[in-house]
Amino acid sequence: MKRLFFKDARCIDREGQTSGPKTLVVENGLIAWLGDEIGDGRRPSGEGRTFFPGPSDEIIPCKGLFISPGLVNLHTHSPMNIFKGIAEDASPDRWFNEEIWPYESKMQGDDVEAGASMAIAEMLDNGVTAFADHYFFADRICKAVHEMGIRADIAPTLFGSVGNMQSQLDGAAALIGEWKGRSPRISLRLGPHSPYTCSPDDLAQCAKMAQALGVGAHIHVEDGEGQVAASLQRWGQTPMEIVSRSGLMDVPLIVGHAWWLLDKERELIKTGTWIAVCMKTYMKLGEGPGRAWALSDDFPLCIGTDGAASSNGLSPIEQVRLLGLVGKYMRKDAEAFPLERLWRILMRGHDALPFGTGSLSAGAPADFLVWDLHRPNTFPVYNPLAAIIYSSDPRNVLHSVIDGRFMKRDGVLLLDTEAIVARAGACAEGIIARGKGRSSLVF
Numbered sequence: 001m002k003r004l005f006f007k008d009a010r011c012i013d014r015e016g017q018t019s020g021p022k023t024l025v026v027e028n029g030l031i032a033w034l035g036d037e038i039g040d041g042r043r044p045s046g047e048g049r050t051f052f053p054g055p056s057d058e059i060i061p062c063k064g065l066f067i068s069p070g071l072v073n074l075h076t077h078s079p080m081n082i083f084k085g086i087a088e089d090a091s092p093d094r095w096f097n098e099e100i101w102p103y104e105s106k107m108q109g110d111d112v113e114a115g116a117s118m119a120i121a122e123m124l125d126n127g128v129t130a131f132a133d134h135y136f137f138a139d140r141i142c143k144a145v146h147e148m149g150i151r152a153d154i155a156p157t158l159f160g161s162v163g164n165m166q167s168q169l170d171g172a173a174a175l176i177g178e179w180k181g182r183s184p185r186i187s188l189r190l191g192p193h194s195p196y197t198c199s200p201d202d203l204a205q206c207a208k209m210a211q212a213l214g215v216g217a218h219i220h221v222e223d224g225e226g227q228v229a230a231s232l233q234r235w236g237q238t239p240m241e242i243v244s245r246s247g248l249m250d251v252p253l254i255v256g257h258a259w260w261l262l263d264k265e266r267e268l269i270k271t272g273t274w275i276a277v278c279m280k281t282y283m284k285l286g287e288g289p290g291r292a293w294a295l296s297d298d299f300p301l302c303i304g305t306d307g308a309a310s311s312n313g314l315s316p317i318e319q320v321r322l323l324g325l326v327g328k329y330m331r332k333d334a335e336a337f338p339l340e341r342l343w344r345i346l347m348r349g350h351d352a353l354p355f356g357t358g359s360l361s362a363g364a365p366a367d368f369l370v371w372d373l374h375r376p377n378t379f380p381v382y383n384p385l386a387a388i389i390y391s392s393d394p395r396n397v398l399h400s401v402i403d404g405r406f407m408k409r410d411g412v413l414l415l416d417t418e419a420i421v422a423r424a425g426a427c428a429e430g431i432i433a434r435g436k437g438r439s440s441l442v443f
């Protein structure tokens with residue numbers, strides 16, 4: 001079995017600490033070794049093993065480059081990549097009710113797979129090694145993920161208000177059963193849409209089913225300020241109170257947004273619940289400043305991008321950059337949201353997913369990036385975190401490795417990008433030709 005020796009790279013760990021140069025050895029999809037004494041072909045070392053590169057191994061010179069864990073996009077709707085730019089300058093009300101949901105009502109499985117494939121290509125280019133998705137026709141997303149090599153945690157979207165929740169749950173359970181154990185790169189969970197499209201009873205039913213299936217859940221909560229008041233009026237509880245009482249926090253839970261989380265709701269967040277903030281969506285849809293600015297460093301904030309119909313891009317770096325910049329601006333404090341904190345927020349998504357990724361250590365899955373920061377946009381590198389968070393773009397992601405396999409090499413995606421874009425183009429034409437349908441959903 002061929003081993004890969006990434007030789008003489010400086011390493012950035014998940015705390016943002018830099019060390020090295022070191023050599024990282026990949027074997028059978030895992031990091032077999034990370035150390036500074038091996039891989040030079042002369043000095044054997046290691047706990048009972050040597051790591052001389054043999055004739056069938058490959059050395060990848062990394063002098064002057066940086067290795068870090070991959071990036072996680074903890075909340076997205078990958079198929080919506082196909083709607084990028086279709087509903088611009090629209091209020092959330094118009095965006096949902098007059099544009100996106102009517103178009104989505106006519107969406108077909110092929111559109112979902114084409115949009116997801118294009119999203120995966122974009123995410124790989126941006127250094128994403130794992131993402132948490134939330135959409136319908138989830139079987140087609142599983143297929144795209146399986147074929148393209150990325151990791152993903154996929155939640156079939158469940159809309160309580162448009163039909164029988166039990167039949168939707170049965171469909172999701174069948175899909176989970178079908179994919180269980182089929183790929184170490186794919187996990188599934190339930191995706192109740194939100195407390196404003198699912199009743200408290202629907203959410204409790206989802207929590208029960210998640211417990212029975214031994215899976216987690218992924219939901220939207222409080223992306224808009226008005227949702228809190230509307231929920232209080234309709235149910236006498238805030239959206240996060242409803243989620244808390246439903247039992248959904250008793251299973252591993254990803255919450256998209258919680259952007260307007262009230263102070264009193266913070267204590268409801270249980271261990272195992274992770275909040276994915278998607279800064280660009282809030283800015284673009286005019287959702288207002290939110291309440292994340294006072295949260296302490298140990299609050300389980302992570303980074304998502306939301307779908308590209310609202311954020312027009314799937315880069316976690318862009319999202320964390322905006323979070324840091326707006327955080328300093330809102331707090332009127334340049335020392336707020338320091339780089340190490342932003343990096344920890346970026347890396348925390350690994351903990352929210354069940355893949356065991358995020359660590360550059362022997363035995364961990366070989367999911368990592370090799371950054372080339374010797375480029376005009378990022379050089380000189382006095383501070384690698386500043387170069388990555390405030391200056392980098394996808395060209396700085398030189399190599400991307402997932403499950404021990406190159407996804408991007410020497411700055412080039414190892415995919416047929418042209419075919420992926422052409423397929424998405426054909427589906428986009430079909431979407432416009434079919435036009436908008438009637439959606440029974442109401443934002």
Ligand SMILES: [Zn+2]
Nearest residue numbers: 220256306307
């Ligand atoms: Zn979302």
